[in-house]
Amino acid sequence: MYCRNCGHPNDENAWKCTQCGTELRAAPAPITSVTPGQPVAGVPQPIQIPNYLWQSIVCTIFCCWPLGIPAIVYAAQVNGKVGKGDIEGAKVSSKNAKMWCWIAFGTGLFIVALYIALVAFGVLSNLSHTGVGD
Ligand SMILES: [Zn+2]
Known part of the structure; x- marks a missing residue:
């Protein structure tokens, strides 16, 4: 890299200019190569926000459908909001979907x-009616 102070060409890994002693690493490095895994400025990263859609559907079918519906509504909002660039809104919807x-x-x-308890109670009371008294 070239020294920003005197323009002397230095080794790429040099941290100090061999000519004038200016620290080379202190300067904002010109982006010559992109480090893999680093976010690149100006390029939108794919944003992963869980939408909890299948979880919502499973809960609605198997658990309690009146409470599963808000979960599905919020889950359906997540991808739409991501598509519009409303990341904060998508996060809120994701959180609400999870909560519901x-x-x-x-x-x-x-x-x-409760159902199991009632059935068990019913079975017990039936037993006491039929078996023991005779
Ligand atoms: Zn220099």
């Missing part, structure tokens, strides 16, 4: 547990 997924899942789990 968990609400639906938790409620579904609670209802199933």
Whole structure:
């Protein structure tokens, strides 16, 4: 690289100019090569925001559909907002979709547990009616 102070050509890895001693690394380096894995200024990176769509659908079908619907609505918004460049909005929708997924899942789990408890209770009370008294 060339010294920004005196213009002396130095070795590419040199950190100091051999001619005048100016630090070469301190200067904003001209972008000659792109380091793999580094974000490139001006090139939009593909943004990955989870949309929780399949999770929402699974929760809606198997858990509790009235609570799964908001999850699906928010999940459907995520990709649309990413497409419009509304990254913050997409993140909010993604977060809401996830939240409603968990609400639906938790409620579904609670209802199933309640159902099992009621069935178990019913079975027990049936047993006490038929078996023991005679
Ligand atoms: Zn120099």
